[in-house]
Amino acid sequence: MSNSKILANSVDVYYGSKQALFGISMDIKEKEVTALIGPSGCGKSTFLRCINRMNDLIEICKVSGSIKVDNEEIISDITDVVSLRSKIGMVFQKPNPFPKSIFDNVAYGPTIHGLVDSKNDLEEIVHSSLKKAGLFDEVKDRLNEPGTSLSGGQQQRLCIARAIAVNPEIILMDEPCSALDPIATAIIEELIDELRLNYTIIIVTHSMQQAARVSQKTCFFHLGELIETGETNKIFTNPDNTKTQDYITGRFG
Amino acid sequence: MNNSVAKEKIVSLRKKRSLEDMRFKYYGFTAMCLSLAVLVFLLYTIFSKGYTAFQKTIVLLEVDYNQEVLKLTPDSSDEEMEKGKFFRVKKQAIENFFPDLSKSDIKLVKKLFSINVDNEIKDYFLDNPEVINTKQQIWVTAHSDVDQLLKGNSRRDVPEDRRKLNDIQLSYVDQLVEENRVKQVFNNFFFTKADSRHPEIAGVAGSFMGSLFTLFTVFILSFPIAIGASVYLEEFAPKNRITELIEVNISNLAAVPSIVFGLLGLGVLLNVFGLPRSTPLVGGSVLALMTLPTIIIACRASLKAVPPSIKEGALAVGATKTQAVFHHVVPLALPGTLTGTIIGLAQALGETAPLIMIGMIAFIPNIPTGLTEPSAALPVQIYLWVESAERGFQEKSAAAIMVILIFLFMMNAIAVFLRNRFERKW
Numbered sequence: 001m002s003n004s005k006i007l008a009n010s011v012d013v014y015y016g017s018k019q020a021l022f023g024i025s026m027d028i029k030e031k032e033v034t035a036l037i038g039p040s041g042c043g044k045s046t047f048l049r050c051i052n053r054m055n056d057l058i059e060i061c062k063v064s065g066s067i068k069v070d071n072e073e074i075i076s077d078i079t080d081v082v083s084l085r086s087k088i089g090m091v092f093q094k095p096n097p098f099p100k101s102i103f104d105n106v107a108y109g110p111t112i113h114g115l116v117d118s119k120n121d122l123e124e125i126v127h128s129s130l131k132k133a134g135l136f137d138e139v140k141d142r143l144n145e146p147g148t149s150l151s152g153g154q155q156q157r158l159c160i161a162r163a164i165a166v167n168p169e170i171i172l173m174d175e176p177c178s179a180l181d182p183i184a185t186a187i188i189e190e191l192i193d194e195l196r197l198n199y200t201i202i203i204v205t206h207s208m209q210q211a212a213r214v215s216q217k218t219c220f221f222h223l224g225e226l227i228e229t230g231e232t233n234k235i236f237t238n239p240d241n242t243k244t245q246d247y248i249t250g251r252f253g
Numbered sequence: 254m255n256n257s258v259a260k261e262k263i264v265s266l267r268k269k270r271s272l273e274d275m276r277f278k279y280y281g282f283t284a285m286c287l288s289l290a291v292l293v294f295l296l297y298t299i300f301s302k303g304y305t306a307f308q309k310t311i312v313l314l315e316v317d318y319n320q321e322v323l324k325l326t327p328d329s330s331d332e333e334m335e336k337g338k339f340f341r342v343k344k345q346a347i348e349n350f351f352p353d354l355s356k357s358d359i360k361l362v363k364k365l366f367s368i369n370v371d372n373e374i375k376d377y378f379l380d381n382p383e384v385i386n387t388k389q390q391i392w393v394t395a396h397s398d399v400d401q402l403l404k405g406n407s408r409r410d411v412p413e414d415r416r417k418l419n420d421i422q423l424s425y426v427d428q429l430v431e432e433n434r435v436k437q438v439f440n441n442f443f444f445t446k447a448d449s450r451h452p453e454i455a456g457v458a459g460s461f462m463g464s465l466f467t468l469f470t471v472f473i474l475s476f477p478i479a480i481g482a483s484v485y486l487e488e489f490a491p492k493n494r495i496t497e498l499i500e501v502n503i504s505n506l507a508a509v510p511s512i513v514f515g516l517l518g519l520g521v522l523l524n525v526f527g528l529p530r531s532t533p534l535v536g537g538s539v540l541a542l543m544t545l546p547t548i549i550i551a552c553r554a555s556l557k558a559v560p561p562s563i564k565e566g567a568l569a570v571g572a573t574k575t576q577a578v579f580h581h582v583v584p585l586a587l588p589g590t591l592t593g594t595i596i597g598l599a600q601a602l603g604e605t606a607p608l609i610m611i612g613m614i615a616f617i618p619n620i621p622t623g624l625t626e627p628s629a630a631l632p633v634q635i636y637l638w639v640e641s642a643e644r645g646f647q648e649k650s651a652a653a654i655m656v657i658l659i660f661l662f663m664m665n666a667i668a669v670f671l672r673n674r675f676e677r678k679w
Contacts, residue, residue, distance in 0.1 A: 057561075092562060
């Protein structure tokens with residue numbers, strides 16, 4: 001049995017006066033893929049963005065409760081969000097490469113964190129990150145071309161490479177395949193399966209098949225509440241809660 | 254419901270709708286034509302009034318560089334040559350200009366020449382010192398009254414007392430024309446000289462440089478401040494009552510009449526801080542205050558237009574807020590920011606009222622060489638010339654308007670170029 005990596009305890013999130021999450025408690029294990037599923041607006045992305053404090057960007061968003069990453073509280077004023085985010089990478093719904101070269105996209109993180117001393121080191125990190133993201137062979141001859149010139153699936157893998165270049169322990173993925181075609185999706189799913197060996201991954205997805213394919217644990221959210229959490233196999237074959245049952249069988253959502 | 258009646262109703266309504274469509278298209282087309290016509294009319298008036306200013310009239314004068322008259326010798330040093338008695342040479346040349354001139358006529362003939370002729374005779378000599386003791390045929394600048402007469406700008410069929418040139422002078426001018434001793438050439442003075450009381454040697458070089466120095470000051474002062482303010486307001490400032498108030502007031506400031514900024518410059522910059530009056534430094538500072546809101550508004554708009562996903566991407570790999578903003582958001586917003594700045598500068602270029610308040614309306618006959626030297630500015634120069642009584646200044650003011658318009662077109666072209674060159678897709 002692997003250890004707890006992230007431990008959330010009764011997390012409430014408010015957007016202004018509207019409560020978006022109600023007492024979410026969750027235990028996420030190390031080096032596993034956890035899928036967050038649920039209908040639109042159920043708060044799964046909101047929860048994901050609490051883990052690397054991306055909700056700080058939204059002025060009216062207030063988070064209370066406790067989330068511990070490696071036993072360290074991150075929902076507090078003294079949390080160093082910069083080091084937190086270098087430990088927890090994130091891949092967004094829409095691929096968002098910087099309008100710079102492919103090389104610079106990946107090199108940006110290591111450069112600002114001072115992870116490298118020489119140009120060779122930087123090159124090595126960029127190359128190995130691109131390899132880990134399964135993109136290197138496709139782009140090795142055109143690292144100086146803009147990242148935005150790649151196809152959607154490639155852009156998303158570039159974003160994954162960018163995230164893993166700073167050597168995170170956790171990768172958050174917010175519907176990473178929703179803007180991609182089935183082939184690109186399949187490639188990303190394979191990649192997630194490989195990345196699981198080295199990283200703890202939390203993925204928000206609308207596709208239940210995807211959740212079933214890539215995750216070991218699945219959490220079902222509904223109207224800001226965590227309805228059920230458990231082994232993916234169990235959730236999809238024999239859920240405890242009738243709401244979960246209804247959702248995965250397509251009766252609502 | 255009767256089916257065919259309903260159908261008829263639909264058809265007639267459809268006809269009405271397409272007619273409406275047509276009508277609106279013609280309204281739009283007419284509106285566009287009207288505005289184009291006004292623009293063409295404006296440009297035509299300016300051009301037709303001003304193009305003659307690009308030519309000047311010159312007269313052929315025979316000058317005898319006699320060493321006795323000049324009080325120079327062929328061995329004189331450069332310094333001595335500078336002090337040669339060229340006005341005596343000129344006097345002699347004019348006295349011999351027409352054969353058998355009476356004393357009173359000499360005075361009249363003298364008035365056919367520009368005041369600048371002394372200098373021209375001198376410059377010719379300094380360039381060719383070997384002409385000493387020889388007679389030279391030199392083309393010299395005619396007086397503005399002759400210039401205007403030959404360009405057809407002033408009429409000769411009005412009574413003598415309402416003319417600048419009397420009948421005797423007219424007859425001499427006619428004689429010159431007959432003998433082919435006058436011609437019109439490109440007016441280099443217009444582009445190389447500063448303002449003057451004499452229209453034939455007045456130019457825009459002084460006010461052009463003044464405008465350039467002023468715009469430089471505006472850019473140096475307003476660009477960094479505007480970037481700083483808009484980045485802070487857009488990316489860092491908390492959204493609360495105070496920032497809201499600031500935002501509203503920035504928009505209000507953009508609508509404050511420019512003369513108010515001029516009064517501010519007069520009251521604070523000149524009287525309290527004692528900065529030198531009539532200088533591009535003060536003019537630029539005042540105009541910088543005036544253009545700041547415009548630039549800030551443009552800056553903020555272009556910062557807003559940068560997709561937030563770019564900033565999120567940077568933050569997600571652990572960039573600090575400052576890094577995310579200055580590595581990613583600001584560079585992407587830069588083309589829009591620059592465009593806004595240039596438009597602000599163009600606005601500043603055309604501004605007259607505040608410059609009058611801080612004394613840039615003074616008569617400055619030299620070309621300024623620095624920010625703290627008194628100087629004019631193009632729009633003020635136009636104002637001064639339009640006000641002048643001499644006919645020669647009329648074409649000058651139209652020509653100066655052409656210069657300022659070309660300046661503006663060029664600035665706008667640069668703005669468009671920058672926008673196209675640096676605009677990035679994401």
